[in-house]
Amino acid sequence: MDLLIDVPVLVAAQQKMPMTKVVVADPKAGEVRVKMFASGVCHSCLHAYDGSHATPMPMILGDEGSGIVESVGSGVTTLVPGDHVIISWLLNCGTCPPCRDGKPAHCWAPSPFGALLDNTQRFKNAETGESVLHYGPATYAPYTVVPESSAIKIRKDMPLDKAALIGCSVTTGFGSVTNAAGARPGESVAIVGCGGVGLNAVQGARVAGANPIIAIDTSDAALQMAKKFGATHLINAAREDVVAETLKICPRGVNYSIAAVGSTKAMQNGVEILGAGGTMVILGAPPNGAVLELDPIFILGRERGIRGSKYGSSNPHVEFPMLIELYLAGKLDLDSLVTGNYRIDQSNEAFEVLAKGGAGRGLITFDQ
Ligand SMILES: NC(=O)c1ccc[n+]([C@@H]2O[C@H](COP(=O)([O-])OP(=O)(O)OC[C@H]3O[C@@H](n4cnc5c(N)ncnc54)[C@H](O)[C@@H]3O)[C@@H](O)[C@H]2O)c1
Ligand SMILES: [Zn+2]
Ligand SMILES: [Zn+2]
Known part of the structure; x- marks a missing residue:
């Protein structure tokens, strides 16, 4: 049965998203429809x-969310209505060799941007009948439809508002250190950009036993949060010389830097602070067309490296439940991450706060 919802729809860059009446179709074969509980603002x-990333429109945004399965399409075997789920923003096929290998970021047949796996939408403008595109899982909607492989069942005693954060920032940041960098106890990690994603890289470094854990940001509020999450040293990139200050803490440079902001300036710093054999992990996504300039001799001379990481190089089916266990055991802080609470009709305000550099994560909670 089609459902009618009120959602913010992106119709033009740098313009407020109007609340719009949208019809949500039934899930097709291999899909589930989820009644959303909460969505983080990424x-x-x-x-x-x-507008810093070119985006087709009209589109429903949202990449970080949790909810309860409302209905399932034919052939769905792993979920039933009533299951609590965290949504993975990687709409991957679930069956190709990389998916089977637990590497959904390498999927051979992921959904095209704006659509589900079959290249069609489940959202239509209720007045015009025009299709409305999905930003990945489109979690800024009271109901959304995703492939079965992108709704990961979780235990029912996990608070769904905290669970939502695991859908992007927690898994991405944490996994950048534990999976992509593979930091070991006692290795040094510097996190450049300590927002929603970077704070969780700090947590990943703390849980991995890294030392020192150097937080670098242009905002004192973000740095104070990083300290709470386990950073041992703080550097304000707006006031201090990042390279000189880092070398005072680690005279031979760091083992790993995590670039968790979409800024090539920050990435430049992330490379310059690497020690011999050190690796920078790129998480942040600079504006379209931005280019990172490198001195190849600096890279080759001491065998430094740079690698990208999508979603913390994680396998959400394994890592979402693991992160929940860490949270419930008191070893992962999700409670302090949320610094702003919003209703779905306040998503424009949530973006404006984030754009101004508001520390921590905003969270949209849906009426139940
Ligand atoms: N790779 C992935 O899979 C993945 C997943 C999620 C988000 N991202 C990307 O990661 C980036 C960060 O996302 P977020 O939600 O944490 O953003 P955010 O806005 O919450 O955090 C960015 C932080 O960087 C700081 N900052 C800005 N300029 C800086 C500089 N020059 N040096 C140091 N710090 C600086 C800001 O003060 C802020 O604290 C974005 O580009 C986002 O698109 C990537
Ligand atoms: Zn995200
Ligand atoms: Zn696949």
């Missing part, structure tokens, strides 16, 4: 909203 969606 800078990736802000990149679409502010």
Whole structure:
């Protein structure tokens, strides 16, 4: 049965998203429809909203969310209505060799941007009948439809508002250190950009036993949060010389830097502070067309490296439940991450706060 919802729809970059009546279709074969509980406000969606990343429109945004399965399409075997789920923003096929290998970021047949796996939408403008595009899982909607493989069942005693954060920032940041960098106890990690994603890289470094954990940001509020999450040293990139200050803490440079902001300036710093054999992990997504300039001799001379990481190089089916266990055991702080609470009709305000550099994560909670 089609459902009618009121959602913010991106119709033009740098313009407020109007609340719009949209019809949500039934899930097709291999899909589930989820009644959303909460959705975190990620800078990736802000990149679409502010026009720094080219985005097709009209589109429903949102890449970080949790909810309860409302209905399932034919052939769905792993979920039933009533299951609590975290949505993975990687709409991957679930069956190709990389998917089977637990590497959904390498999927051979992911959904095209704006659509589900079959290249069609489940949202239509209720007045015009025009299709409305999905930003990945489109979690800024009271109901959304995703492939079965992108709704990961979780235990029912996990608070769904905290669970939503695991859908992007927690898994991405944490996994950048534990999976992509593979930091070991006692290795040094510097996190450049300590917003929603970077704070969780700090947590990943803390849980991995890294030392020192150097937080670098242009905002004192973000740095104070990083300290709470386990950073041992703080550097304000707006006031201090990042390279000189880092070398005072680690005279031979750091083992790993995590670039968790979409800024090539920050990435430049992330490379310059690497020690011999050190690796920078790129998480942040600079504006379209931005180019990172490198001195190849600096890279080759001491065998430094740079690698990208999508979603913290994680396998959400394994890592979402693991992160929940860490949270419930008191070893992962999700409670302090949320610094702003919003209703779905306040998503424009949530973006404006994030754009101004508001520390921590905003969270949209849906009426139940
Ligand atoms: N790779 C992935 O899978 C993935 C997943 C999620 C988000 N992202 C990207 O990661 C980036 C961060 O996302 P977020 O939601 O944490 O954003 P955010 O806005 O919450 O955090 C960015 C932080 O960087 C700081 N900052 C800005 N300029 C800086 C500089 N020059 N040096 C140091 N710090 C600086 C800001 O003060 C802020 O604290 C975005 O580009 C987003 O698109 C990537
Ligand atoms: Zn995100
Ligand atoms: Zn696949």
